[in-house]
Amino acid sequence: MKRFIFLAILAEAFIIYASVLVKVVNLSPIIAGFYRILFALPIFMLFANRRLLQAKAKDMLLMLGAGVFFGLDLVFFNLALHKTSIANVNLFASLVCFILVPIGAIFFKEKIHLDFILGSLISLVGVFILIKGRGGESVATPLGDFLAFxxxxxxxxxxxxxxxxxxxxxxxxxxxxxxxxxxIVLLSIGIPMEGFSTPQDWHTLGMLIAISLFGQVLGQGCFGYIMGKLDAQVSSLILLFTPMIAGLMGYFLLGEKLGVYEILGMVIIVLGIYIAKIREKKKKK
Known part of the structure; x- marks a missing residue:
């Protein structure tokens, strides 16, 4: 269990690092998302090999449908990165747990315990405190926040x-x-909105490859693997780490300051996740 949790947090770090690159790459945001998927696709297909032909037609459509929603996620996510702060985008990303957990309970009969609810709410308070600590430096806009939502x-x-x-x-x-x-989604939306463009130099190409490698292959691919190993509640708790990872990454990679509010928010997030995990420790005993 601990190994999978560590891998999930590492995957989140890769995804956040890719989002930083998307914000600074010299290419339109939706088309950058297209290249992120395009460069990763041959890797996934190469290693999947013959297993691709073993999928049932109904499940193929479901997987394609999942990809449609991920494509829409990238459209809104990449546009939001250019309209609001990275911190705010990651704040909204962490709130996905409040969608995932009810779905796990309704469709997969997973029980939601009081420890989890209490811990999640405490962590959520920590997330908002962490973001509030960056308020003075925020470049957030209502449109950007709506796109992130x-x-x-x-x-x-x-x-x-x-x-x-x-x-x-x-x-x-x-x-x-x-x-x-x-x-399909990224091209259908990206070409009419931004036109199709290609990287104009090796530096841009290198950044797009890095976005694909960290964001899609190592990040999303690893998180997709872990989704089959952890229940919806644990996966959701890991997503609450997202703003904290973004804050630490900004501090170490971009030289962004960490104030008292931000550090306090991180401590509260960890405390909330610890409380939410008490139920699992009780079950093991």
């Missing part, structure tokens, strides 16, 4: 579909079909 909804639906499918298919098969669905 739409991204969160689409990502929640994507994770819910993945959670069910991962019980029947391996990550590589799932991500291969999902990537095809995402590419």
């Amino acid at each position: 739409l991204s969160m909804v689409c990502y929640g639906i994507f994770l819910s579909l993945v959670y069910g499918l991962r019980k029947r298919y391996d990550t590589l098969t799932l991500m291969s079909f999902a990537s095809l669905g995402s590419i």
